[in-house]
Amino acid sequence: MRQAHGLSIADGKDLSALLIARIANAAEERLHGVFFDASGEYIGDETLATGTRDLAYTRARDLFARALAANASAVIIAHNHPSGLCYPSPDDIRATNRIRSIGGALDVELLDHLIITRDQAYSMRMGAFL
Numbered sequence: 001m002r003q004a005h006g007l008s009i010a011d012g013k014d015l016s017a018l019l020i021a022r023i024a025n026a027a028e029e030r031l032h033g034v035f036f037d038a039s040g041e042y043i044g045d046e047t048l049a050t051g052t053r054d055l056a057y058t059r060a061r062d063l064f065a066r067a068l069a070a071n072a073s074a075v076i077i078a079h080n081h082p083s084g085l086c087y088p089s090p091d092d093i094r095a096t097n098r099i100r101s102i103g104g105a106l107d108v109e110l111l112d113h114l115i116i117t118r119d120q121a122y123s124m125r126m127g128a129f130l
Contacts, residue, residue: 015076016114016121023047023080024118031058031079035072036111043070048077060102067108075103078114078121086117088124096124 015034022045023030034045046066049058067075077099079092088096092115100110115122 016116018045019078019114019116019121020118023078024116026050026080027082029079029082031077033063033066034076034078035067035070036074036076037071038073040074043072060099063099064102064106064108067103068106072108074109074111076112076114077110078116080116084117086115086120086122088113088115088122088127092124 019032019034023032028050030047031049032045033048035043037043048063048066063075063077077096092113096110096113099113103110111125113124115124
């Protein structure tokens with residue numbers, strides 16, 4: 001798991017910059033998780049899945065296994081859109097709702113799902129999809 005010291009949940013702009021640096025330039029979709037402890041402090045982040053130009057699939061169990069192993073209380077997931085379209089697809093919305101539900105059962109809060117392009121990040125929470 002990679003680390004970027006000094007981040008917290010409150011550092012939205014820095015977090016977006018971190019995710020843009022980590023996954024925005026990939027030619028294929030990548031799903032990335034960012035993990036936080038009970039006080040909102042950053043624990044670490046890692047790529048959870050690498051897919052095709054249009055799809056990055058991972059099982060929710062993989063995301064939550066990593067979150068639980070890191071003793072995370074909250075997670076932000078992000079994936080890039082190589083197409084440059086910075087808006088969630090219907091599949092993105094369904095997956096987000098499923099992950100939120102599973103996280104609730106495990107006491108791991110899904111704080112946000114971000115769509116990342118080369119120069120911007122779209123928050124599904126701010127867009128009222130979460």
